[in-house]
Every structure is written in structure tokens, then in C-alpha cells.
Amino acid sequence: MLHSFAALDLHISLAAEPVFHIGSFAVTNSLILGIFGVVMLLAIMFYVAGKVKRGKYNRFVGLVQWTFEGFLKSAEDIIGDKVLARKIFPIAMTIFFTVLITYWASILPGVGSLTWNGVPLFRGLPADLNFTFALAIITIVASQVYAIQRHGFFGNIGRYVKNPIKDPIGAFEGVLELIGEFSRLVALSLRLFGNAFAGEVLLLVIAVLTSYAASVVLPFFMVFELFIGFIQAYVFFVLTLIFTSLAVATHGNHDEHTSSLDHSSADTPKAAKQLE
Amino acid sequence: MNVLLTQFASTEAGASDGGIFGALGIDLTMLIVQGIAFLILVWVLGKFVYPVFLKSVDERQAKIEEGSKAAAAAEKKASEAQEEVAKLLSEARKEAGFIVATAKEEANAAVEAADAKAKARAEKIVANATETIEKEVIAAKKALHNETIDLVAQATEKVLGHVVTDKVDEKVIAAAIKEVN
Numbered sequence: 232m233l234h235s236f237a238a239l240d241l242h243i244s245l246a247a248e249p250v251f252h253i254g255s256f257a258v259t260n261s262l263i264l265g266i267f268g269v270v271m272l273l274a275i276m277f278y279v280a281g282k283v284k285r286g287k288y289n290r291f292v293g294l295v296q297w298t299f300e301g302f303l304k305s306a307e308d309i310i311g312d313k314v315l316a317r318k319i320f321p322i323a324m325t326i327f328f329t330v331l332i333t334y335w336a337s338i339l340p341g342v343g344s345l346t347w348n349g350v351p352l353f354r355g356l357p358a359d360l361n362f363t364f365a366l367a368i369i370t371i372v373a374s375q376v377y378a379i380q381r382h383g384f385f386g387n388i389g390r391y392v393k394n395p396i397k398d399p400i401g402a403f404e405g406v407l408e409l410i411g412e413f414s415r416l417v418a419l420s421l422r423l424f425g426n427a428f429a430g431e432v433l434l435l436v437i438a439v440l441t442s443y444a445a446s447v448v449l450p451f452f453m454v455f456e457l458f459i460g461f462i463q464a465y466v467f468f469v470l471t472l473i474f475t476s477l478a479v480a481t482h483g484n485h486d487e488h489t490s491s492l493d494h495s496s497a498d499t500p501k502a503a504k505q506l507e
Numbered sequence: 508m509n510v511l512l513t514q515f516a517s518t519e520a521g522a523s524d525g526g527i528f529g530a531l532g533i534d535l536t537m538l539i540v541q542g543i544a545f546l547i548l549v550w551v552l553g554k555f556v557y558p559v560f561l562k563s564v565d566e567r568q569a570k571i572e573e574g575s576k577a578a579a580a581a582e583k584k585a586s587e588a589q590e591e592v593a594k595l596l597s598e599a600r601k602e603a604g605f606i607v608a609t610a611k612e613e614a615n616a617a618v619e620a621a622d623a624k625a626k627a628r629a630e631k632i633v634a635n636a637t638e639t640i641e642k643e644v645i646a647a648k649k650a651l652h653n654e655t656i657d658l659v660a661q662a663t664e665k666v667l668g669h670v671v672t673d674k675v676d677e678k679v680i681a682a683a684i685k686e687v688n
Contacts (some may be wrong), residue, residue: 246532
């Protein structure tokens, strides 16, 4: 078995590999498929938006709009503040659509098997840690921006830094909160990357193991990966909203503007724990 | 397997070159490029696509709310109408009851009046009949008396052979007195 693996030359790389260079910039295989995914996403979204604008609906347009409406309602429910929910929603929704389309693009036949100078030509964008890490940074930075807008710059710092003499428990909690922000960043990026990378490896290994029967066996795993892709995109979407909700939430009754957030702030840690 | 091990070995080599970030394939240039590309995507979709969807969602929501309000108003109206109908029905029932009671009373009064009238008429008829019968009886008695007198006269005439006149009568009376004596 091990010999057959060796003989099959199974190409697995943790990092995205450069296919060619433009100047000093390396164009990686994940970037190529990512560009394809983003172009597909833009084409779909502009097509649907055009149809919605003209009032010409079909099942696909209805499906996209239904998804959009459902996710918007989810965002409003999670955040609690409708105005803030609509501010953060474009980032969260774009994360969902981008992760979904690029994840699904990585299941297309040819991904991993087509090579260029011994390097796979295509690789799923979520299987590139640069992409997932960039998304996680944007999510955390966005939540911090909204937190600063809500609490003020020093108010936001006050969430993490407290006087240990006056409030030792609060100070300890602040340190934990700060560590939590970094752990969220790492967890967000590694969760998506791990799932996508494992999915690609799984498909590759199944293809190698099943050999000629791969055309029969692989579709089942592809459907499974489609499902995982949706789940991962949804989890990223929800966590983006939950982290924003936690960042803008106030503890106590000193901020009367955020009375509607008290409910969500009480609920979201539980939801965040469940998702994490 | 050898290839796999070689791959992992090369990864570790990468790790020794660029630390853990290098091992995981994190490249600062690529990270920034992908981050900026994503933000541009968010801006494009947020500028040209999502407003269309949001407008559509808001319009639909407004329509639903409008429909909901209209339904609530219609329900309220229906409820009010139902209450009014119930009230009208109650009033109508009361009125109908009153009318029926009045009609019954009137009918009873009419029946009683008719009864009394009929009784009076019957009594009158009976009285008239009695009077007529009495008159007829008297007349019959009178006629019978007269007839009896005539018969007696005729019988006497037949017995005496003469028409009973005052003279004859006197003679008969005288003969009878004589005989008695």
C-alpha cells in the first residue's frame, strides 16, 4: 500500500505553490482558482442584481435573493441593532459568497490533477492560509472599528486594559479578552484552511485509492465537500457577526444606546462557543 | 510515500527558512494582495449589488407590513361588524320577541272578543229561538184550543142535531136543570 502511494506520486503541499511569476510577484495555484471563483461570483451577483432590478425573476434569482434575505435577517437577529447589522452585513455576506464559491470551485474536476511544470495548476482559495488569514484579519479589524465607533477609542481599550488594583478580576478578564481576540483570529483562519485543505487531500487520496473506480466513488465525496463548503462559509459568516456583536456589546446599563444589544450579548457567547 | 515524506520534509525546511508562517505558506505580499482584493470585492458588491437586493428586501418587507396592517385593519373591521351584527341580532331578537308577545296578546284578545261575540250571538239566537218556540207553542195552544172548541161545537151539534145557538143553549140548560130537580 505504502509502495503504491509512493509510486503514484501523490502531490500534497501545505502552502499554495507558485505556477508562474509576474515580475517578482508569484502567481500561485490558489490565486488562479481564486480569480476564477471571484469572476464567477461577480458574474452571478451582477446577473442576479440585474434581474432583480428589472423585476424578472427565475428560480436561480429567487434562490440567491432568498439566501440574501435569510442571511440579512440572521445578521439583524445576531447583532440586534438593525443599523449596525446593515453596516457589517456587506463584509459578512461577501465572506459567505466568496468562501462558498471558491470552496465549491476547488471541487471542480482538474483541481489538483492538472499540473504545470510539476505544480498543480489549481488549488482551492480557502486551502491557502493567506486567504483565510486575510479574511480573519479583516473580520477582527472590522469588529474593532465598530467597537471603537460604539465605545470610543479609549472605551474600547478599556475593554482589555483595566486597573488591576481597582478591579483585579476585570483586569484579568481584559487580558483574557485580548488573548481571545488573537485566538479568534487564529481559529477563524485555521478552521477554514484546515477544512478546505483536508477536503482537497481527501479527494486526492480517494482518487488515488479508488483508481479506476474513482469516477463512481468521488462524486459522493464531492457532494460531501459541497456540504462542508456551505457549512464553513456559513460558520465564517455567523462568527463574523458574533465577534462584531461581542465587540460592540456593552456590559451593564451605562450605555442606553445599546439596550437592544444586551440581549444579543447575552446570547452570542453561547452561540460562539457552540460554533467554535 | 517517499514523495509524501519529501513534501513534509520540504515544508519543514521551509519552516526553518521562514518560521511557522513560512511553513504554513503565509507570504506577507500574498496576504496583503488577497486582503486588498477581498476589500475591493466587498466595495464592488456593496456599491452595485447589495443595494439592489436590500431595496428589493425592504420593498418586500414594506409590502408584507402593509399587507399585515391591512389584514389587521380588515380583521378589526370584521370584528366590529360581527359585534354590530350580534348587537343588531340581539335587538332584532328582542324586537321579534316583543312583536310575538304583542301579537299573541292581540290574538288572545281577538279570540276572546270573537268568543264573547259568538257566545252573545249564540245566546241571542237561543233566546230568539226560545221566544219563537214559545210564541209558536202559544199559537199552537191557541190554535188547538180553538180547534178543540170547534170540534166540541161540531160534536155537540152532531149530538144535538141543531146548531147550538143561544136559544138552544138556554133550552138545554133549562132541561138539564129540570132533570136535576
